[in-house]
Amino acid sequence: GAGVSQSPSNKVTEKGKDVELRCDPISGHTALYWYRQSLGQGLEFLIYFQGNSAPDKSGLPSDRFSAERTGGSVSTLTIQRTQQEDSAVYLCASSLARSSGNTIYFGEGSWLTVV
């Protein structure tokens, strides 16, 4: 597609439920990133994919968070047993590769509210 596409755009879930957030990167982009941004806060790196592998998972906050990428394209971020502190906007971004000169482009985000 023309840009990074994320779904759902908004999700309200009850504490303890699992949620799945989807990201469809720009066509041809091999690098994919997930970030989290809480209200009024900076960007928090979660995980990076190169193709289908995740060489950098250092930002995942707990084992309730996991992500996968299939076919070198779509990625899913799963949060199990959601907690109220998980409420944030989850931003997906992609770039041609992780080389230093490559610009990353963001999707519009998935706004998660845990009640």
Next chain:
Amino acid sequence: QKEVEQNSGPLSVPEGAIASLNCTYSDRVSQSFFWYRQYSGKSPELIMSIYSNGDKEDGRFTAQLNKASQYVSLLIRDSQPSDSATYLCAVNAGNNRKLIWGLGTSLAVNP
């Protein structure tokens, strides 16, 4: 010391003035530098990238890079109320390295 530092602001300038946004970074081997703009409730969008020392101009925006002093700045000429946003500085230390983000500077352009 944070890896990428920005003054959180808010930076307030009158319409038509020059807004100057600064960013310092700690990793001397940093190679690529990016400025993103983020409107409230929206995702970041790229304004400019710069890789070499000196100035790079794009319309009303000028990025300035000084690797010896480890800072990168963004100048916005003829500031408009529509420029009111948070400006994020991002720095990459090299191939296969993580992009490091500043916390952003909030800019308010007053009509």
